[in-house]
Amino acid sequence: MMKVRPQASLAWLSACYFFFFAILGIMVPYLGVFFDDRGFNPQQIGFLLAIVMGTRIIAPNVWARVADKTGMRAQLIKMGALVAAFSYTSFFYDGSFTYMAISLAVYTFFWNAILAQLEVITLETLGDKAYRYGAIRSFGSIGYICLVVAGGFAIEAFGPQVLPYIGMGLFLGMLLCSLPLPNETKTVNRGETKALAFNRSIIWFLIAAMLLQMSAGPFYGFFVLYLKQAGYTESIAGIFVALGVVSEIVMFMFAPKLLARFSVITLLKVSTAMTVIRWLLLAVAVESVLWLTVSQLLHSFTFGLVHAASIQFVYQAFDKSHQSQGQALYASLGFGLGGSMGIWICGFIWGDGSGAVWTWVFAAMCAAASLLALYVIHKPGSALKASDAVAA
Numbered sequence: 001m002m003k004v005r006p007q008a009s010l011a012w013l014s015a016c017y018f019f020f021f022a023i024l025g026i027m028v029p030y031l032g033v034f035f036d037d038r039g040f041n042p043q044q045i046g047f048l049l050a051i052v053m054g055t056r057i058i059a060p061n062v063w064a065r066v067a068d069k070t071g072m073r074a075q076l077i078k079m080g081a082l083v084a085a086f087s088y089t090s091f092f093y094d095g096s097f098t099y100m101a102i103s104l105a106v107y108t109f110f111w112n113a114i115l116a117q118l119e120v121i122t123l124e125t126l127g128d129k130a131y132r133y134g135a136i137r138s139f140g141s142i143g144y145i146c147l148v149v150a151g152g153f154a155i156e157a158f159g160p161q162v163l164p165y166i167g168m169g170l171f172l173g174m175l176l177c178s179l180p181l182p183n184e185t186k187t188v189n190r191g192e193t194k195a196l197a198f199n200r201s202i203i204w205f206l207i208a209a210m211l212l213q214m215s216a217g218p219f220y221g222f223f224v225l226y227l228k229q230a231g232y233t234e235s236i237a238g239i240f241v242a243l244g245v246v247s248e249i250v251m252f253m254f255a256p257k258l259l260a261r262f263s264v265i266t267l268l269k270v271s272t273a274m275t276v277i278r279w280l281l282l283a284v285a286v287e288s289v290l291w292l293t294v295s296q297l298l299h300s301f302t303f304g305l306v307h308a309a310s311i312q313f314v315y316q317a318f319d320k321s322h323q324s325q326g327q328a329l330y331a332s333l334g335f336g337l338g339g340s341m342g343i344w345i346c347g348f349i350w351g352d353g354s355g356a357v358w359t360w361v362f363a364a365m366c367a368a369a370s371l372l373a374l375y376v377i378h379k380p381g382s383a384l385k386a387s388d389a390v391a392a
Contacts, residue, residue, distance in 0.1 A: 079110070
């Protein structure tokens with residue numbers, strides 16, 4: 001089977017990252033506003049947004065097992081993009097709460113077939129140049145910025161119901177960019193395949209990732225609403241979100257040097273401590289443009305450095321035959337279970353808006369708990385020691 005040159009693969013991978021995170025850039029900050037405009041209450045919004053995160057608990061692991069056993073990573077990306085785009089058309093109908101819950105569950109189940117496979121293909125394509133991961137991944141951040149800013153102005157000009165039209169265009173862009181990725185398959189010799197193993201370091205890393213993403217619950221679900229409550233417009237809120245992603249891109253540029261100099265655990269500890277500070281700033285100083293700006297610049301640690309270090313931890317900790325499952329576990333327990341629990345709980349804390357500040361206090365407490373969990377971890381390399389592992 002003919003393969004495209006690595007340079008071409010990296011170009012299309014960069015484009016896939018762009019569209020994948022561009023979709024998140026329009027969906028994550030503004031989905032709460034979209035549901036609010038359709039008349040759902042905060043508890044319903046919290047539940048619906050939790051579904052977006054919740055499908056990451058099961059779906060990535062299902063697709064990862066298929067990918068690791070068949071090697072059909074690129075095919076899963078294409079299939080996920082196609083079915084997700086088709087099922088996303090349900091957003092155009094103004095249905096009931098139950099209808100929207102089912103719609104979200106279906107499209108996000110297939111959408112979650114994409115990212116873990118994209119991460120593995122990227123790292124495999126880079127090979128011994130894995131330090132260039134940040135440069136490729138930064139295209140995703142650029143896509144997020146473009147749509148977070150454009151989405152804010154579009155919603156302000158045309159209303160929240162413009163969101164499905166923008167989203168569909170991005171879904172189709174993702175599908176088109178995934179088509180040139182080379183299809184591959186592999187035959188797995190079950191007798192030579194190592195059992196998926198966990199040790200204390202991996203377990204505590206996953207717990208820390210879950211708690212950190214729980215802390216991001218109010219940011220993923222209610223940040224724009226929180227800024228609107230504080231007197232900012234959707235377009236200004238979009239600019240603040242974009243500012244955070246700009247800082248993330250800058251961090252991706254410096255991440256290779258930091259990863260070469262410091263251990264991934266050290267970087268995770270520093271980043272998580274910065275996250276605690278970030279959420280506390282939002283709790284007490286959201287009306288100050290200066291401190292709101294500082295809090296958004298800390299996104300470089302909250303997500304940028306955390307993600308770069310976490311991807312490297314998983315890449316080092318899991319056997320090559322279980323790379324998809326390792327990335328899926330990180331996504332499902334962190335962004336999936338942690339993110340959905342955080343958003344769901346924050347929906348109740350938020351209430352009618354009177355509990356908005358307390359959602360950020362809750363976020364800071366979750367981040368602090370994540371920091372404590374990181375102090376139990378030693379290093380990802382220890383995950384390969386059979387004497388300390390539990391097979392799954």
